[in-house]
Amino acid sequence: xxxxxxxxxxxxxxxxxxxxxxxxxxxxxxxxxxxxxxxxxxxxxxxxxxxxxxxxxxxxxxxxxxxxxxxxxxxxxxxxxxxxxxxxxxxxxxxxxxxxxxxxxxxxxxxxxxxxxxxxxxxxxxxxxxxxxxxxxxxxxxxxxxxxxxxxxxxxxxxxxxxxxxxxxxxxxxxxxxxxxxxxxxxxxxxxxxxxxxxxxxxxxxxxxxxxxxxxxxxxxxxxxxxxxxxxxxxxxxxxxxxxxxxxxxxxxxxxxxxxxxxxxxxxxxxxxxxxxxxxxxxxxxxxxxxxxxxxxxxxxxxxxxxxxxxxxxxxxxxxxxxxxxxxxxxxxxxxxxxxxxxxxxxxxxxxxxxxxxxxxxxxxxxxxxxxxxxxxxxxxxxxxxxxxxxxxxxxxxxxxxxxxxxxxxxxxxxxxxxxxxxxxxxxxxxxxxxxxxxxxxxxxxxxxxxxxxxxxxxxxxxxxxxxxxxxxxxxxxxxxxxxxxxxxxx
Ligand code: CS2
Numbered sequence: 001x002x003x004x005x006x007x008x009x010x011x012x013x014x015x016x017x018x019x020x021x022x023x024x025x026x027x028x029x030x031x032x033x034x035x036x037x038x039x040x041x042x043x044x045x046x047x048x049x050x051x052x053x054x055x056x057x058x059x060x061x062x063x064x065x066x067x068x069x070x071x072x073x074x075x076x077x078x079x080x081x082x083x084x085x086x087x088x089x090x091x092x093x094x095x096x097x098x099x100x101x102x103x104x105x106x107x108x109x110x111x112x113x114x115x116x117x118x119x120x121x122x123x124x125x126x127x128x129x130x131x132x133x134x135x136x137x138x139x140x141x142x143x144x145x146x147x148x149x150x151x152x153x154x155x156x157x158x159x160x161x162x163x164x165x166x167x168x169x170x171x172x173x174x175x176x177x178x179x180x181x182x183x184x185x186x187x188x189x190x191x192x193x194x195x196x197x198x199x200x201x202x203x204x205x206x207x208x209x210x211x212x213x214x215x216x217x218x219x220x221x222x223x224x225x226x227x228x229x230x231x232x233x234x235x236x237x238x239x240x241x242x243x244x245x246x247x248x249x250x251x252x253x254x255x256x257x258x259x260x261x262x263x264x265x266x267x268x269x270x271x272x273x274x275x276x277x278x279x280x281x282x283x284x285x286x287x288x289x290x291x292x293x294x295x296x297x298x299x300x301x302x303x304x305x306x307x308x309x310x311x312x313x314x315x316x317x318x319x320x321x322x323x324x325x326x327x328x329x330x331x332x333x334x335x336x337x338x339x340x341x342x343x344x345x346x347x348x349x350x351x352x353x354x355x356x357x358x359x360x361x362x363x364x365x366x367x368x369x370x371x372x373x374x375x376x377x378x379x380x381x382x383x384x385x386x387x388x389x390x391x392x393x394x395x396x397x398x399x400x401x402x403x404x405x406x407x408x409x410x411x412x413x414x415x416x417x418x419x420x421x422x423x424x425x426x427x428x429x430x431x432x433x434x435x436x437x438x439x440x441x442x443x444x445x446x447x448x449x450x451x452x453x454x455x456x457x458x459x460x461x462x463x464x465x466x467x468x469x470x471x472x473x474x475x476x477x478x479x480x481x482x483x484x485x486x487x488x489x490x491x
Contacts, residue, residue, distance in 0.1 A: 020077030115168030192222030326489030
């Protein structure tokens with residue numbers, strides 16, 4: 001994502017290129033968003049499920065944007081290495097779940113046709129938060145989004161995930177086929193319900209009868225997904241080539257830990273035997289999602305902003321610096337865990353202790369900059385909902401306030417050393433302009449809080465919240481992020 005990795009500069013040095021060894025299974029899944037996370041996660045579990053109990057669950061991967069994934073994967077027949085980076089070094093496993101890659105902008109009709117094939121029973125998604133085209137604060141589809149408007153007018157050549165899904169469901173219904181299950185795998189609360197909501201809103205605008213059929217027959221299970229998978233670098237690929245003697249342009253590098261908790265609610269019960277590969281199939285995933293989004297992603301974003309501002313490049317470097325681990329421990333104990341319901345089978349303090357160990361893994365070079373991107377789409381479910389709950393019961397939340405103030409500082413575009421930040425966020429220009437226009441810290445905080453697509457009304461309208469954010473912002477400005485972290489950790 002952040003860095004485009006390709007083959008080593010001299011592929012000849014890397015040896016022959018990896019290629020598929022076993023025949024591809026028949027396609028049963030179309031996956032939108034074939035990036036590093038999908039390759040380290042969905043495809044690995046599905047590969048293992050098919051190895052354990054067969055089934056026609058090959059995955060046709062669809063890129064909604066660039067041809068990169070196709071160009072990396074197809075010369076290798078869809079095969080690639082998922083490399084686990086743990087205490088015993090790099091452990092590569094060849095994954096052969098992918099049957100093909102389509103690049104949607106090159107031929108959108110071919111994508112709709114593939115999704116309409118009755119042999120496809122699941123359409124899964126890793127399209128990132130902004131891919132749902134919803135307003136994060138309300139969960140509603142943005143009907144005025146230019147791409148959504150395009151798809152409403154030209155459903156024969158969609159550009160958004162929701163457009164492709166509705167176009168394909170329309171064709172399936174017309175030919176008397178069953179709908180597919182839509183399986184969201186993005187870090188959003190109630191991701192299945194969100195996907196269902198935007199699909200139904202879009203379908204209603206096209207044809208209310210189609211929407212009624214989707215509502216009655218379609219299934220949208222929610223899922224909690226977890227595996228830390230940084231963007232692949234050329235250095236990673238070089239190292240793998242030296243280790244395996246094979247060039248692999250599509251490899252991904254991830255931590256050993258993985259957890260997938262899925263609501264077992266699929267159209268006609270059709271799904272791979274993921275449970276044979278360790279997936280937890282449950283009735284309700286809400287508590288697991290809250291645990292993961294608030295404990296992991298909430299602190300990941302906290303480390304990203306407070307780490308980046310202080311000059312740390314990766315998460316493992318950040319947590320090794322004085323104060324950061326202490327900050328996390330206090331934040332989990334005092335501010336986050338009191339808001340998290342108990343998920344079945346989880347030990348919450350143990351979960352957080354394990355998180356600190358995962359962040360500390362020095363073999364995973366996860367850049368703070370990568371996690372900092374798209375904050376406007378991530379903050380609501382990672383930090384703001386937790387903060388709102390704390391303030392609603394009159395409890396202090398100085399760590400969450402510090403994290404949100406650090407995001408505001410970050411969006412001002414300059415780090416603590418005075419260097420410019422390469423901001424990447426769909427609202428970057430608007431947020432930066434709002435920040436530049438404001439004269440004082442209080443004005444700046446007020447200008448950010450006025451973004452109602454990001455801040456829920458109970459935070460935007462709270463004078464206590466604005467005052468606390470202003471104080472934290474001023475301290476970050478005068479003393480720097482690292483000093484603020486140490487102070488919070490020591491208090
Ligand atoms: C990260 C996540 O990039 C980010 O914003 O917080 O991608 C994180 O690594 C995963 O959710 C871990 O499962």
